[in-house]
Amino acid sequence: MGAVTTDRDEILQAVSSAVLAVTRHLSVREVLQVIVRSAQRLLDARYAALGVPDDDGSFAEFVAEGITGKQWDAIGPLPRQHGMLGAMLREAAPARLPDLRADPRFEYWPKAHPVMKDFLGVPIRDGEQVLGIIFLANKRTPGGFTQEDQDLLTLFAAHAAIALTNARLYERGRELAMLEERNRMARELHDAVTQKLFSLRLTAQAAGALLEKAPDQAAVELERVHRLAGEALAELRAVIVELRPAELDRHGLAETLRKHVRMLDRLHPSEITFECAELPPLDSAVEVAVLRVAQEALHNALRHSGAARVSVHLSFEDGRLALTVVDDGRGFDPAESRGLGLVSMRDRAESVGGIMAVGSARGEGTTVHVEVGV
Known part of the structure; x- marks a missing residue:
């Protein structure tokens, strides 16, 4: 009984460490990469990958471990939602197979794709929504993936879904903050410079009207135009400096x-x-x-x-x-x-x-x- 408890504690500690590794990263792509590396290490798999579907039948993001950059170049474009990947997205259920190639849902691999045999795939879900699928292949330990492996990956995927959702929320929040900064800049520019430019325009129109009838007065107005233009430029520069990002300082x-x-x-x-x-x-x-x-x-x-x-x-x-x-x-x-x-x-x-x-x-x-x- 003591040995079983120790094994369970080690597994839970490994899951906790992996999830904490995920939550330390805020960008979506970085989260995806850490999820894949953690799952590969946790379950001792040779290959691990995670795909996030898009709305066009392909994957918006697809990261993998165990495949070199040279192999990726030879494999070609990102996979589409066909075969086992598409089936898992549609069915939103785990899949554990002794030989992926023998399953009727399997279709084909690109020519340069490595051969994968034993397979374990689990959806990453947020409620009813499937955020992506994580799958492992070719367990290094003989015998393939077990039911315990499936339970562990399912538990890990549930925690990883939280980290992935948080990363997406962070990115959206950052985009909204950038939009707000742009809007604030527009308001600052409007308040600081618009009135000066309006005066500049009226003065220029007055100078044009006086140019033939009263050239001396027109010269005075043009001098005022020059002064207002300088003031407007100074105002604009002041706003730019005020809106200077703190990182620059x-x-x-x-x-x-x-x-x-x-x-x-x-x-x-x-x-x-x-x-x-x-x-x-x-x-x-x-x-x-x-x-x-x-x-x-x-x-x-x-x-x-x-x-x-x-x-x-x-x-x-x-x-x-x-x-x-x-x-x-x-x-x-x-x-x-x-x-x-x-x-x-x-x-x-x-x-x-x-x-x-x-x-x-x-x-x-x-x-x-x-x-x-x-």
Whole structure:
């Protein structure tokens, strides 16, 4: 009896450790990876994978352990919801098989796919909703997976569902916070600058009306236009500095952007890299403008381009700071684009005396390049 209790305690401790490992991570993709690694280690399986379904008959996320990157490249695209994976999503019930290939629900593998024999799959559920399926194959211990293994994986999947739900809620909360920040910025800009620009417009109209009839008065009004324009620019710069992210004060532009790229690389399936040369001290407004352009360019690449790889590069040479964001996505025709935030990105660059160029073509990716004299 004592030995049975000890074994049970060890199993529960292993489950607890695995779940705690999951809950320490907040990004969805990182949670998925830790769930798979923990399940593989917990049940001593050679292969482990977890798929999160999308609405188009494929998988929005699919992570695996036991398969090398080279093997993945040879296997090809993410699996679709066919065969055993599709059956498990439809049936939402555990499956334990001595030989996966002998089951009538099995269809086929891609040519480069490793051979899997004994199989254990369990749905990850939130109530009636199936968040995904986790499955293991080729148990290292002879004899295949047991009923005890199935019970353990089911218990682990129930706890993992909580961690995965929390990670999704965190990401949604973060997106809402970013949206609120954008809305707040719009309100700040409106309150601080709109009145000044309205006065500028009226004064310019008055100067135009007086230009022929009273040129001396027109010159006075134009001088006022010049003064108001300077004040509006100063107000705008003050708002930009006020809205400066706290990370810039703590870490500077390079490290703030590095951390942002690292976070996005964890959250998205695309490979996102960052390179930076040594930078001199930068003006606050320049740091904010370049950071916001980089964030917008990354947002476009990850949300709209379907890119597999995105690179961000910061450099400084001959008194000029340069930002380059390149993706290998589907591209677009810049002449036909009215969205993607290109106007706001260009406005941000020009607000600090910079220039922005966008190079893209359909099927050939996109490059966003910004240069600012510092």
